Amino acid sequence: MTQAPATPPLITRTSTALITGASSGIGESLARQLAARGADLILVARTETRLETLAAELRARCHVQVHVLPADLNRPGAAADLAREVRARGLSVDILVNNAGLGSYGEFSTQQTAEIDHMIAVNISALTGLTRAFLPDMLTRGRGRILNVASTAAFQPGPMMAVYYATKAYVLSFSEAVAEEVAGSGVFVTALCPGPVRTGFQAVSQLHESDLLSGPARLTILSADEVARLGVQGMLRGQRVVVAGRLNRVQTLLPRLLPRAVMTRLIARVQGRRT
Structure with missing residues (x-):
């Protein structure tokens, strides 16, 4: 008998979501979206005071359990230590949300080595380590979701x-590959790909110096709430890739239509330092 394809289970009151970069x-x-749907939370970020404030609010408003685990995912072994603490x-x-991420604007040759290492540690190493830490248990239970926050930059x-x-x-690439590996298991992996979002990320990464957000070729800028809503909806539907924003979805097709060298020069021109 052919087994029917697995469908994404609904969030229940017994579901627990771990969210990095939750502050x-x-x-x-x-965190707000998942708490509103009834999931208990494990909030992870470096700033404990912000996490505690958010946790108190969500406990009172959504009547869910919220655990605060401060962690610096830039630190070697941070993912393994966090998994052990959990x-x-x-x-x-039940739901792993790898959201923590860093960016930096400027020519590669001028960036500090520590800054580069920090990006790779948080954006790649921590995300990979946490996925490896929690995925086997999800497969054993036959249910689970992993939401990895990528970008239209991908x-x-x-x-x-x-x-x-x-x-x-x-x-x-990692998310799509693992999603295929676990297909039919009851575990679903989704890559959320927003364009620029109205958060503090632009200031931290110095994107104010680029034409990407203010020039004639600027991308669609959504609010964090809009991106989160689309991401959770896509995750619940079991989508492998969610590109937030209609215009952003169109723009992700350009690399398929243009020669790669042309596309790279185009991005260089759009992201050129503003005068």
Whole structure:
């Protein structure tokens, strides 16, 4: 007898979601979305005071359990340590949201080595380590979801943000590959690919110096709440890739239509330093 394809289970009151980078931006919005749907939460970020404030609000408003685990995912071994702490508290993770991420604007040759290492550690190493830590238990239970926050940057090279674009390409490729590996198991992996979002990310990554957000070729800018809503909806439907924003979806098709060298020069021109 042919087995029917697995369908994504609904979030229940016994579901627990671990969210990295939960203290602000998309991560905070994802926490609100999941709590509103009844999921208990494990909030992870460096800033404990912000996490505690959000946790108190969500406990009161949504009547869910919220655990706060401050962690610096840039630190070597951070993913393994976080997984051990989760298990030491007797918690299991039904929904893993790898949202924490960093970006930096500027020519690769001028960026600090520590800055580059930090991006790779958080955007790639921590995401991969946490997925490896919690995926086997999901497969054993026959249910679970992993939502990895990538970017529309994942679809092409990005001069002036070379490392950031490359890390997000990894997230997209990794997510799609693992999604295929676990197909039919009851576990679903989704890559969420927003364009620029109205958060503090632009200031931290110095994107204010680029024409990407203000020039004639600027991308569609959505709010963190809009991106989180689309991401959760896509995850619940079992989508492998969710590109937030209609215009952003169109723009991700350009690398398929243009020669790669042309696309790279185009991105370089769009992201050129503003005068």
